[in-house]
Amino acid sequence: MKTGFTKLAILTTLFVSSLVFAGDYPSEPITVIVPSKAGGSTDRTARMLTEIAEKHNKGYEFVIKNIPGSGGQKGFEAINRAKPDGYTIGLVFTPQLVAHIASKRAKYNLDSFRILGNVAQDPAIVVVPKDSKIKNLGDLAKTAKENTLTVAVNGIGSDDFLAAKAFESKAGVTFNLLPTKGSTEQKAGILGGHVDAAFMNLSQMIAQHKAGDAHIIALLAKERSDKLPDMPTSKEQGYEVYMTATRGLVAPAKVDAATLDKLEAMFAKVMADDEFKAKATKGNIQLLPMTGKEYGEYLKGLQADTQAVYDKAPW
Amino acid sequence: MTKKYIDLAVLLFFVVMAVLLYNSTASYTGIAKTTSAYYVKFLAVFIGGLSVIQLAINLFRDKNNYRLHLSQHYPRFLGLLIMLIIFALVFEHLGFFVSAAVFIPVVALILGYKNYLTIIITTVSVLAFVYLIFIKLLSVNLPGFNF
Amino acid sequence: MMEYISIVFQPISLFTILLGTVAGVAIGGMPGLTATMAVGLLVPFTYTMDPTMGLMLLGGIYCGAMYGGSIPAILLNTPGTPAAVATAIEGFPMSQKGKAGLALKVSVVASFVGGSFSVLVLLLFAPLLAQQALKFGPAETFLLALMGLAGIISIADENSSLIKALIAGLLGMIIAVVGTDDMSGSLRYTMGYIELIDGIDFMPALIGLFSMIQMLELAGMRKKHEIDMSALHKKQKSEPMPKGITKHIALGSGTGTVIGVLPGEGATIAAFISYNISKRISRTKELFGKGNPEGIAAAESGNNGCVGGSLVPTLTLGIPGNSVAAALMGAFIIHGMIPGPDLFNEYADRTYPFIISLFIANLVFLGVGLTVAPYLAKIALIPPAILVPVVSAFAVLGSYALNNSVFDIYLMIAFAIFGLLLKKLNFSLEALILGLILGPIAEGGFTQGMIIGKGSPWIFFESPIAKIMWVIILLLLIPPLYSYFKHTSLLKTPDAET
Numbered sequence: 001m002k003t004g005f006t007k008l009a010i011l012t013t014l015f016v017s018s019l020v021f022a023g024d025y026p027s028e029p030i031t032v033i034v035p036s037k038a039g040g041s042t043d044r045t046a047r048m049l050t051e052i053a054e055k056h057n058k059g060y061e062f063v064i065k066n067i068p069g070s071g072g073q074k075g076f077e078a079i080n081r082a083k084p085d086g087y088t089i090g091l092v093f094t095p096q097l098v099a100h101i102a103s104k105r106a107k108y109n110l111d112s113f114r115i116l117g118n119v120a121q122d123p124a125i126v127v128v129p130k131d132s133k134i135k136n137l138g139d140l141a142k143t144a145k146e147n148t149l150t151v152a153v154n155g156i157g158s159d160d161f162l163a164a165k166a167f168e169s170k171a172g173v174t175f176n177l178l179p180t181k182g183s184t185e186q187k188a189g190i191l192g193g194h195v196d197a198a199f200m201n202l203s204q205m206i207a208q209h210k211a212g213d214a215h216i217i218a219l220l221a222k223e224r225s226d227k228l229p230d231m232p233t234s235k236e237q238g239y240e241v242y243m244t245a246t247r248g249l250v251a252p253a254k255v256d257a258a259t260l261d262k263l264e265a266m267f268a269k270v271m272a273d274d275e276f277k278a279k280a281t282k283g284n285i286q287l288l289p290m291t292g293k294e295y296g297e298y299l300k301g302l303q304a305d306t307q308a309v310y311d312k313a314p315w
Numbered sequence: 316m317t318k319k320y321i322d323l324a325v326l327l328f329f330v331v332m333a334v335l336l337y338n339s340t341a342s343y344t345g346i347a348k349t350t351s352a353y354y355v356k357f358l359a360v361f362i363g364g365l366s367v368i369q370l371a372i373n374l375f376r377d378k379n380n381y382r383l384h385l386s387q388h389y390p391r392f393l394g395l396l397i398m399l400i401i402f403a404l405v406f407e408h409l410g411f412f413v414s415a416a417v418f419i420p421v422v423a424l425i426l427g428y429k430n431y432l433t434i435i436i437t438t439v440s441v442l443a444f445v446y447l448i449f450i451k452l453l454s455v456n457l458p459g460f461n462f
Numbered sequence: 463m464m465e466y467i468s469i470v471f472q473p474i475s476l477f478t479i480l481l482g483t484v485a486g487v488a489i490g491g492m493p494g495l496t497a498t499m500a501v502g503l504l505v506p507f508t509y510t511m512d513p514t515m516g517l518m519l520l521g522g523i524y525c526g527a528m529y530g531g532s533i534p535a536i537l538l539n540t541p542g543t544p545a546a547v548a549t550a551i552e553g554f555p556m557s558q559k560g561k562a563g564l565a566l567k568v569s570v571v572a573s574f575v576g577g578s579f580s581v582l583v584l585l586l587f588a589p590l591l592a593q594q595a596l597k598f599g600p601a602e603t604f605l606l607a608l609m610g611l612a613g614i615i616s617i618a619d620e621n622s623s624l625i626k627a628l629i630a631g632l633l634g635m636i637i638a639v640v641g642t643d644d645m646s647g648s649l650r651y652t653m654g655y656i657e658l659i660d661g662i663d664f665m666p667a668l669i670g671l672f673s674m675i676q677m678l679e680l681a682g683m684r685k686k687h688e689i690d691m692s693a694l695h696k697k698q699k700s701e702p703m704p705k706g707i708t709k710h711i712a713l714g715s716g717t718g719t720v721i722g723v724l725p726g727e728g729a730t731i732a733a734f735i736s737y738n739i740s741k742r743i744s745r746t747k748e749l750f751g752k753g754n755p756e757g758i759a760a761a762e763s764g765n766n767g768c769v770g771g772s773l774v775p776t777l778t779l780g781i782p783g784n785s786v787a788a789a790l791m792g793a794f795i796i797h798g799m800i801p802g803p804d805l806f807n808e809y810a811d812r813t814y815p816f817i818i819s820l821f822i823a824n825l826v827f828l829g830v831g832l833t834v835a836p837y838l839a840k841i842a843l844i845p846p847a848i849l850v851p852v853v854s855a856f857a858v859l860g861s862y863a864l865n866n867s868v869f870d871i872y873l874m875i876a877f878a879i880f881g882l883l884l885k886k887l888n889f890s891l892e893a894l895i896l897g898l899i900l901g902p903i904a905e906g907g908f909t910q911g912m913i914i915g916k917g918s919p920w921i922f923f924e925s926p927i928a929k930i931m932w933v934i935i936l937l938l939l940i941p942p943l944y945s946y947f948k949h950t951s952l953l954k955t956p957d958a959e960t
Contacts, residue, residue, distance in 0.1 A: 031456075039505035039792035047506045064506075065456045067866055070642075070659035074867075077656070103647075150914050156647025177346070178913045179644050181906055184788065185600075187781050188725055192596035194914060207780055207800035282798040315345075315647030322887050329629060336636065339651070347646035349917055350909035355639055362632040369625045385882055386682030395681040395850065396879070399674075402858050403871040411859055419851040426681055428847035441852055445859065448495075452485070453503040455863055 025086060025259050029061040033082070033090035035075020037068040041203065045120050045247050045285055046091045049267070052276040057266055071157065072096045073106060080108040084254035089116065089263070094246045098303035099157045102310040110299055114257075116249035116264045118290035118298070119271065120280070122201040124163045124220040124243035125231075129193045130213055137171075137218050137237040140197060144173035151175040152186045152198040156315040160186075160199040163220055163243035165309050167199075170239050190214050201245055202227060203284050220244075227286060246288065248295050264292050318383040319373065326370045333363030394425040411457045412442055466814040470822060475518060479819050482519040483826040486526020490542050491534050493673040493853065494860010496665065497527035497543070501789040505796060513797040514812045518819040520793050524786050525823035528729065528766050529573040529831065536565045536758070537841050540673035540853065544664060544899050545729035545765035547892055548737040548757065550672065551617065555753030562839040564701045568755045569762045570831025571703065572711045576763030577824040580719040580770025584777075585817050589806075592778040595723045600914060601921045603726055604907025605931040607900045612938040613734035614893045615946075616741050616750075623888065624946055630889040634897025635904070637662055645909050657869035664899050666861045666870040670877025671891045673857045678882060680846040710740045710756045714763030721764075722771020726903045728784055729768040734896060736764030738938055770820065777805050777813065 032050060036042045043066060050062035067075035075090065076097055082088035092113075100106035128134045134143055143149060153160040156179050168174060178195055180186050183204045189195040190205075191213055199220075206227060208214040219225055220234045220243045234241045249267060251260055270276055271289045280287050290298065337359035340352040386392035402418045419438045428434060449455045469475060489495045501520050508516025531543030536553030549569060556565040583591070598606075611631060618627030640651045641661025652658035714736040721732040740760030741750045750757055772783030773790075780801035782788035791801060797812075799805055805813040841849075861874040881891055915921030922928060 037502055037789075038499075039502040039789045041792075041795075043506065044509075044792070044796055047509065063456065065866070069865055070656060073659065074656060148916060150916075155644060176913060176916060178910055179647070180910065181644060184781055185725070185906075185910075187779070188596065188775075189599070191779055191781065192599060194599040207802040207804065211802045211804075213779065213802070283796050284798065284800060313345075318887070321883075325884070325887060326629075329633070332636070343643070343646065344648060345646045346913065347643050347648070347909075350912045351643050351645045351650075351905065353912070354905050354908050358632055358636050358639070362629055362636065365625050365629050365632070369623075369629065372625070383886055385886060386678070387684040388682045392678060392682030395678060395854065396875075399854060399858070399875055402855075403868065403875060406858065406862060406871060407868050411862075415855045415859075419855055422681075422851035422854065423847050426847035426850060428845065433848060437848055437852060441855060448488070449859075449863065453500065454507075455503065456866065457859075457863075 025262060026060055028087060029063045030086075031063050031065050031082075031088045033075050033079050033088065034064055034066050035068065035072035035078075035090065035092065036066065038064075038066045041122070041285065042091060042093055042247055044283055045280075048276065048279050048283060048285070049091075049119060049270060052273055052279070053266065053270045056270065056273065060266070071100065071155070073100050076100065077107050079250060080112045080252060082252050084252045084256075086251070086255045086259040086263070089249060089251040091119070091247055092250050094248075094299065095159050095162055095243075095302055095306055096157070098299060098306050099162070099310075101303060102306045103157060103315065110296075110303060112253055113250040114253050114255060114260050115292045115296040115299065116251060116260065117267060117271075117292045118246050118248035118288055118295040119267075120247045120285050121288035122203050122245045122286060123225060124159055124245070125200055125202050125205060125216045126167075126197060126218045126220065127190055127200055127205050127209070127214050127216045128197045129190050129195075130215055131193070132196070132215065134197065135215075135217060136232070137167075137234060137239050140167075140217065141171035141173055141239075143196075144171070144175060148176045149196040150178055150194075152178045152180050152189045152195045154183055154186060154200070155179050155181070159201070159243050159245045162306060162309055163241060164199045165313070166241045166243065167220075167239065170241055187214075199243075203286070206284075225286065244288075246290075246295075246298070248290070317380050319380065321383050322373055323370065326366045326373065329366040330363055330370070333359045333366065337363070391426055395422055398422050398425065407458045411445065415442060415445075463814070466811065466818055469514065469811070469815040470518075470818045475515065475815070475819065476822065478515050478518045479522045479822045480826055482522025483526040483823045484830060486523035486528075486823075487530035487533070487827055487830060488526075489523065490527030490530025492860065493534065493540055493542055493669050493857050494665065494863060495542070496864070497524055498785040498789055499864060500527065501786055502792070505789060505793045508793055509796050513799070514815050516797070517790075517793060517812065517816040520790055521816055521820050522823040522826070524790065525577055525766075525769055525820055526827050527786075528577070528769055529570065529762070529827045531765075532569040532573065532758075532762055533566065533838060534673075536569060537562055537838065538673075538849075538853070539676045541668065543729070543765075544668050544895060545733045545768075546761075547668075547672070547730070547895055548613075548733045548761035548764075551737075551751060551892060552754050552757035552761070555751070556755065556758075557839075557842060559753055561701075561753065562842060563836055564704075565753075565755065565758055566831065566835035566838060567701070568703065568707065568758045570828055570835065572707075572714060572759040572761075572763040573766040573831070574824050574828040575711050576715040576718050576766035577769055577827075578821060579715040579763075580722060580767040581817065581820045581824065582770070583719050584770040584773050584820075585814075588774045588778050591723050592775045595725070595775050596779070597925070597927060598724050599925075600907045600910035602907075602925065602927050602931065603724075604904055604911055604922060605928055605935065606721070606724060606726060606731060607904035607907055609931065609935055609938065610731035610734050610900045611896065611904065612935055613738045613896060614890075615939060615942050616738040617890050617892045617896075618946075626888055627890040627893045630884065630891065631893040631897035633889075634894040634899075635901035636897075637667075638664075638898050638901030639905070644906065645913075655869070657867060661902070662873065662898070663864060663870060664895065665864050666874040667877045667898055668895055669857045669861050670874040671881040671895055673853060674874060674878035675882050675885065675891070677850045677854050677857070678878060681850050683846065704755045706745070707756060707759050709743070710736075710759040711763045713740055713743070714760040715767045718764040718767020719771040722768030722783055723774045724771075725775070725781065725783065728772060729765040730896070730899050731903075732768050733761040733765040735938075736760040742938070742941060766824075773817075777801055778803075 034046045079090035186198045209216045343352040423434045489500045531546035532549045535541035535546040535550035539554035541547045541550045553565045614631040618624040717736045718732040722728045772787040775781040776787040799809045861870045
């Protein structure tokens with residue numbers, strides 16, 4: 001299938017990219033691969049970020065390319081395969097990025113990417129139906145020991161699933177896990193009382209919690225969130241279970257380092273921009289700025305944790 | 316090949332597929348063993364069973380011996396099919412606009428259309444329409460040459 | 463309420479709605495372009511717009527696209543959306559008899575009534591209905607999918623043998639099994655293709671099985687035209703709506719709205735269930751499958767009824783009723799309007815104008831449909847040698863654009879080739895696509911139901927809703943099966959002639 005054309009394309013690319021110097025960068029629009037659907041929260045993050053970046057940095061122009069599907073794997077691989085000329089970068093999300101490595105499905109690993117930094121996060125939560133007797137993580141563990149609790153997660157290998165597995169091992173319980181096709185089904189399960197609890201992300205349930213249609217019982221983080229300051233964390237409740245879905249920028253590893261340094265610095269500036277912060281707050285996106293180095297460390301740690309869960313119970 | 320035998324071959328294929336599908340559920344793991352596996356087994360049993368019944372009906376009742384024709388005019392039919400496959404092959408490399416600019420007139424000629432002016436107008440208006448809707452309105456990234 | 467109405471009647475709002483709806487009709491009408499895709503892609507675009515205007519634009523697209531799918535279904539037998547497959551079953555035979563104008567008229571009127579009724583329900587009863595919809599769990603979702611699948615039997619007794627239609631439906635469900643097993647996360651039958659991890663998308667299948675096969679058949683036709691053109695050349699007299707059609711439109715509107723409120727891809731299910739019921743209660747049953755406007759009326763009012771219905775849980779609970787509503791929800795969130803009670807209090811000045819704008823959108827496509835239909839009917843006069851390459855190019859583009867994937871183009875071509883073979887052998891492709899679309903819903907409902915029921919299938923019979931649904935399923939199945947066995951002995955091949 002891929003014959004002469006590809007070879008020709010590679011040759012041309014090599015020739016063209018050898019002519020590009022960091023000084024002229026960028027001389028053409030930069031493609032940002034978003035490994036999810038247009039209109040989703042990752043997509044919205046990317047569009048807000050690039051909009052502000054274009055506004056404040058002359059010469060930068062971005063094109064969003066959505067490559068949805070297979071839990072982001074298609075998109076992650078597309079970033080890895082992209083021409084290393086600095087004109088294709090991507091917005092990746094965890095834990096799917098490392099989960100695909102752990103389950104040995106990915107054709108990439110963390111070294112395939114130069115990590116440019118993290119942009120946003122969506123911390124994991126535990127949520128129960130509004131009339132549930134479970135009020136905190138202690139209740140959840142206790143009730144789970146007495147009865148079989150049906151707990152909804154968003155698919156096997158997702159952040160919810162990993163969080164639920166981590167809680168199971170810390171609390172010494174076993175849930176009747178219900179894998180769903182997405183947060184919509186989880187919401188319907190909680191609001192309709194079809195399940196006993198669900199592991200989800202904060203942004204997905206915060207409105208229902210505030211409206212009293214469902215109860216969030218814990219934030220699975222070390223620190224409280226300013227979106228919901230009254231909500232006790234898992235740490236406060238004595239369960240060391242932490243999970244968050246991060247969204248960060250990466251580029252193919254082979255790209256010229258000077259070009260990427262420039263790009264990383266530029267995005268760091270955008271992240272600190274007040275207008276960007278205001279837009280993110282309004283768009284229900286919780287920012288979590290991390291430098292490339294910090295985010296790289298975080299991803300390595302996460303990969304090790306995920307690997308441990310996978311090795312115990314592969315999916 | 317007559318229609319009767321092709322029909323039998325297709326049904327036989329379904330029976331084989333049903334058996335393979337049923338057996339494949341043995342490899343399901345974890346909770347899937349008592350959930351998805353039941354569903355898939357159910358599908359396999361039904362399609363297998365129905366195919367066997369239909370197979371029996373055909374064997375005993377189908378006396379038709381006419382040939383099966385996928386098309387009345389094979390040169391045009393195959394011409395379109397081959398052009399389609401070529402279109403798909405070059406799509407990623409040449410992009411939509413270049414490939415369609417060749418595809419539309421060539422297929423029109425294969426189908427025996429002679430009015431060149433209409434062909435050119437049609438091709439240009441399709442490309443313009445796609446450009447407006449996809450590139451300008453929806454900003455979809457089409458591969459290859461972009462404007 | 464008056465102030466909200468006045469927002470909608472500003473010239474700029476009216477223009478936005480007009481633009482959105484007309485674009486929606488065009489998008490729904492093209493094979494491969496879907497409302498989900500258009501709304502999803504335009505959400506970021508509305509982000510720089512005034513929120514109310516942005517929502518009106520997207521709402522117009524949603525309403526327009528749901529109707530637009532019926533136009534090519536009637537004229538060319540190439541349904542633009544899966545929800546229009548039932549429309550094609552009746553609409554295309556009407557076109558072949560030169561009655562395309564009437565078919566288009568019935569379709570637009572039914573779409574308008576169904577759409578407006580559902581929006582009215584959304585406006586008046588949203589919170590109440592949403593609470594009821596929550597009682598609908600995975601077990602009931604499974605039964606809803608079964609209700610939709612019962613439609614296979616109504617397709618069967620006219621077009622092909624019952625057994626072959628059932629086999630085709632099951633084949634569709636089996637094709638839908640390919641991909642990730644949601645229960646274990648492991649990959650089933652993907653043969654190492656990363657493109658198959660998410661399973662086989664029904665859009666390339668729909669495009670291949672209907673649009674492309676139709677084009678291949680047109681290309682290979684010996685005679686130039688088989689369509690009766692006489693009625694089209696004459697100046698179209700405005701034919702009156704067929705008598706007794708009101709009943710079927712009312713039926714479809716109600717069914718569509720109710721099913722739209724429930725979770726799952728409602729529009730296709732609603733269209734098929736309405737079509738199926740309409741066939742049962744029709745006085746002219748024997749005309750079904752041969753071009754009965756009653757079938758179009760039921761199917762179109764059914765799928766447009768889903769528009770308002772699907773927004774009920776979306777706006778009140780943040781649980782989108784289908785994929786278009788999910789994309790639309792993104793547009794609310796991007797403007798900081800998180801679905802829930804807030805939408806009806808804090809953001810009432812945006813939400814109510816949005817809902818009211820949907821009425822206008824319905825009026826717009828009614829106007830467009832009624833004025834343009836007579837001209838559209840002339841599409842049938844375009845020489846196949848020009849029509850075929852153009853539609854084929856759109857089929858390729860549409861298959862690709864859905865997931866930016868060339869694999870989907872190959873998939874589309876494969877569906878066209880094997881689909882054509884199956885069609886020639888009298889397997890029903892409508893049943894195949896119905897199985898392909900409803901298979902994942904049935905599987906999801908069944909597997910999740912089994913988990914919630916802790917392994918006991920009793921859960922599928924437990925709730926009162928489930929019991930009522932079983933009664934409906936049996937009512938949909940038994941009469942046609944009875945008459946089938948009465949009229950055609952099982953051992954007599956019904957497919958005497960192709």
